[in-house]
Amino acid sequence: MAQVTLRKVVKKYDEVLAVRGIDLDIMDKEFVVLVGPSGCGKSTTLRMIAGLEEITDGDIAIGGDVVNDVPPKDRDIAMVFQNYALYPHMNVYENMSFGLKLKRTPKDIIDQRVRQAAQILDITELLDRKPKQLSGGQRQRVAMGRAIVRDPKVFLFDEPLSNLDAKLRVQMRTEIKKVHQKVRTTTVYVTHDQIEAMTLADRVVVMNGGNIEQVGPPNELYHSPKTKFVAGFIGSPAMNMVPCQLEASGDALKVRLSDTLSLAVPASRTARYRPHVGKPGLLFGLRPEHLTETRPHLEADMQTFDVKLDVTEPMGMETLVYFAINGIDICGRVNPNAGARESQTMKLCADMANMHLIDDKTEQVL
Amino acid sequence: MADATITTSPGAPTRPRYGSMSRDRRWALRWSYFFLTLFAIFFLTPPIYMFVTSLKSSAEISAEINPWWVFDPTLSNYIGLLTDNVFLTFFLNSALISVCVVTITMMISVVAAFALARMKFWGSATLATGVFLTYLIPETLLFIPLFKMFAWVNDTFGIQLMNHWWTMIILYPTLTVPFCTWIMIGYFASIPKELDEAALIDGATWFQTLTKIFIPVALPGLIAATIFAFTVSWAQFLYPLAFTTSTKELVLPVGIITTLIKGDVFNWGQIMAGALLGAAPPLIIYAFLMDYYIAGLTAGATKG
Ligand SMILES: Nc1ncnc2c1ncn2[C@@H]1O[C@H](COP(=O)(O)OP(=O)(O)O)[C@@H](O)[C@H]1O
Ligand SMILES: [Mg+2]
Numbered sequence: 001m002a003q004v005t006l007r008k009v010v011k012k013y014d015e016v017l018a019v020r021g022i023d024l025d026i027m028d029k030e031f032v033v034l035v036g037p038s039g040c041g042k043s044t045t046l047r048m049i050a051g052l053e054e055i056t057d058g059d060i061a062i063g064g065d066v067v068n069d070v071p072p073k074d075r076d077i078a079m080v081f082q083n084y085a086l087y088p089h090m091n092v093y094e095n096m097s098f099g100l101k102l103k104r105t106p107k108d109i110i111d112q113r114v115r116q117a118a119q120i121l122d123i124t125e126l127l128d129r130k131p132k133q134l135s136g137g138q139r140q141r142v143a144m145g146r147a148i149v150r151d152p153k154v155f156l157f158d159e160p161l162s163n164l165d166a167k168l169r170v171q172m173r174t175e176i177k178k179v180h181q182k183v184r185t186t187t188v189y190v191t192h193d194q195i196e197a198m199t200l201a202d203r204v205v206v207m208n209g210g211n212i213e214q215v216g217p218p219n220e221l222y223h224s225p226k227t228k229f230v231a232g233f234i235g236s237p238a239m240n241m242v243p244c245q246l247e248a249s250g251d252a253l254k255v256r257l258s259d260t261l262s263l264a265v266p267a268s269r270t271a272r273y274r275p276h277v278g279k280p281g282l283l284f285g286l287r288p289e290h291l292t293e294t295r296p297h298l299e300a301d302m303q304t305f306d307v308k309l310d311v312t313e314p315m316g317m318e319t320l321v322y323f324a325i326n327g328i329d330i331c332g333r334v335n336p337n338a339g340a341r342e343s344q345t346m347k348l349c350a351d352m353a354n355m356h357l358i359d360d361k362t363e364q365v366l
Numbered sequence: 367m368a369d370a371t372i373t374t375s376p377g378a379p380t381r382p383r384y385g386s387m388s389r390d391r392r393w394a395l396r397w398s399y400f401f402l403t404l405f406a407i408f409f410l411t412p413p414i415y416m417f418v419t420s421l422k423s424s425a426e427i428s429a430e431i432n433p434w435w436v437f438d439p440t441l442s443n444y445i446g447l448l449t450d451n452v453f454l455t456f457f458l459n460s461a462l463i464s465v466c467v468v469t470i471t472m473m474i475s476v477v478a479a480f481a482l483a484r485m486k487f488w489g490s491a492t493l494a495t496g497v498f499l500t501y502l503i504p505e506t507l508l509f510i511p512l513f514k515m516f517a518w519v520n521d522t523f524g525i526q527l528m529n530h531w532w533t534m535i536i537l538y539p540t541l542t543v544p545f546c547t548w549i550m551i552g553y554f555a556s557i558p559k560e561l562d563e564a565a566l567i568d569g570a571t572w573f574q575t576l577t578k579i580f581i582p583v584a585l586p587g588l589i590a591a592t593i594f595a596f597t598v599s600w601a602q603f604l605y606p607l608a609f610t611t612s613t614k615e616l617v618l619p620v621g622i623i624t625t626l627i628k629g630d631v632f633n634w635g636q637i638m639a640g641a642l643l644g645a646a647p648p649l650i651i652y653a654f655l656m657d658y659y660i661a662g663l664t665a666g667a668t669k670g
Contacts, residue, residue, distance in 0.1 A: 050567065072563075072566050077567065078567065081564065085558060085560035087564075102568060102569040102570055150568075
């Protein structure tokens with residue numbers, strides 16, 4: 001019952017266009033993550049849904065009702081802020097019950113809801129502490145508790161984990177996911193961290209410069225990015241992109257990366273790529289994990305070539321290897337036992353079934 | 367890259383040490399005690415001298431003996447003042463004025479500061495600066511225009527503002543409100559914006575946000591402003607001197623000098639006793655509120 005719909009939503013701050021007319025449909029119970037670089041308009045979008053910012057143009061609907069002129073408290077939303085925004089002079093219980101008290105909810109119902117939320121979040125023993133007596137992770141839980149207690153139509157999170165250290169962030173990420181599985185409230189979550197986005201989201205919304213680049217489930221974004229930006233933004237280490245020429249040789253196609261290196265395009269892609277043969281400004285894209293050490297039994301679209309490694313970075317479960325083609329650094333991920341050595345030649349294997357071809361002019365993935 | 371980080375792990379450069387932390391600290395402490403003592407002597411000498419004098423009879427004060435010692439202590443100055451209805455009237459006038467002024471000041475300046483700090487309306491920034499600028503105008507420049515205004519009020523409405531102690535209740539806020547508003551704007555501005563946004567989402571009205579969030583969180587600032595307002599109104603001298611003349615309308619600072627100095631006869635013992643009694647209420651209030659003030663500070667109230 002709580003879909004969120006954005007129609008041609010625009011936000012203008014004086015002369016700055018922060019959000020440039022975005023359309024978005026968020027379904028009931030869905031966990032949607034807005035992700036993008038800093039300043040791309042994620043927070044602004046979220047705050048417009050919350051009612052903390054007026055929208056310059058367009059419509060926002062929550063649960064089917066247009067809420068453009070509805071004040072935040074009547075939108076039936078709850079928000080978790082990056083700095084938690086706990087009321088410093090109230091203890092955890094009071095923090096969580098503040099909203100309900102203002103709505104004149106009966107005391108016993110407040111108590112029941114606070115205790116239930118505290119149990120979900122495992123903060124029952126913290127209920128009479130003040131925020132300053134809590135650790136970052138605990139404050140984060142209380143902030144979530146404050147949202148859960150109100151049982152809103154929509155949860156809004158604005159970078160809720162950015163103030164935590166790396167280890168705690170991973171832990172709280174799982175926690176948020178668990179809570180969503182228990183509470184099943186429609187959630188809009190803002191982050192600049194693509195890993196957070198991938199791990200949490202039912203669907204990811206990639207934003208850039210006030211526009212939506214692509215919307216889709218994490219794996220779809222990962223494997224079939226629609227734009228150069230999404231291809232480069234999602235995934236770490238980032239996708240390798242090398243200028244290339246698309247050449248035809250009979251029925252087959254080849255991407256030429258340098259004078260000495262060209263790789264055959266899989267047969268399944270030839271029809272799709274044929275119109276772009278000879279086009280200037282093409283980029284060949286391949287994720288590091290599709291550039292591995294060679295193995296005894298190569299699959300159909302795997303091709304090997306020799307490179308001279310510049311740098312190797314052992315990560316434990318894998319080793320990142322770097323080499324250059326025409327001065328552009330390329331990263332591959334090889335087995336730590338594959339014997340990768342800096343300044344030595346190594347035979348690598350490119351899994352061309354996972355290649356991307358990007359038009360650098362239109363920034364579209366072809 | 368990984369190799370490189372291992373081989374270049376830098377050994378801490380070994381440099382001879384010429385001084386130690388504890389020695390630096392000892393010197394710092396010595397200097398601070400030296401200056402603190404200097405300060406204490408400088409600022410405590412007058413009140414001590416006042417206290418000593420207040421315990422002397424007029425005869426002893428005028429006698430040519432060591433003025434720093436009381437040879438024949440007497441409480442007659444204090445008893446004389448405390449049994450004197452005139453002195454008690456001064457005291458009561460001062461107290462009533464101060465309590466009213468503090469109340470009025472805080473009611474106006476807290477609300478004004480909240481509006482100026484948080485509600486972005488057209489001209490709010492200019493207004494905030496304007497509020498502070500009014501504080502910078504010296505009061506000595508104001509009492510002649512005020513005479514004119516009082517005359518006008520008398521002509522127009524038939525209300526005589528001259529020579530009434532309660533006129534001070536209207537006058538003093540012009541001195542206290544701007545500065546207190548300024549202090550409160552500072553405190554309110556330091557409260558993270560997300561806090562009122564959270565309250566807004568929780569369903570609080572502006573007024574509830576002010577009373578339930580801002581005032582409790584900015585309590586140290588509120589107390590600082592209260593102390594300021596009280597000090598200004600308790601110690602105000604110029605306005606009551608200019609605008610009140612009848613004995614029963616005088617406030618303490620003016621009353622002491624006008625009634626205890628008769629022509630060229632200075633009743634030093636009673637003047638000193640009166641001044642010390644007059645200094646007692648602020649001292650008591652400071653002592654009480656300071657604890658609270660410091661407790662508020664150490665609670666780190668403004669960090670979520
Ligand atoms: N209150 C404001 N006034 C003017 N410009 C703003 C304001 N808030 C945000 N912006 C601008 O809008 C753009 C988007 O900001 P924001 O939504 O906060 O980005 P982010 O994706 O990092 O959350 C930025 O260019 C920012 O400078
Ligand atoms: Mg942001």
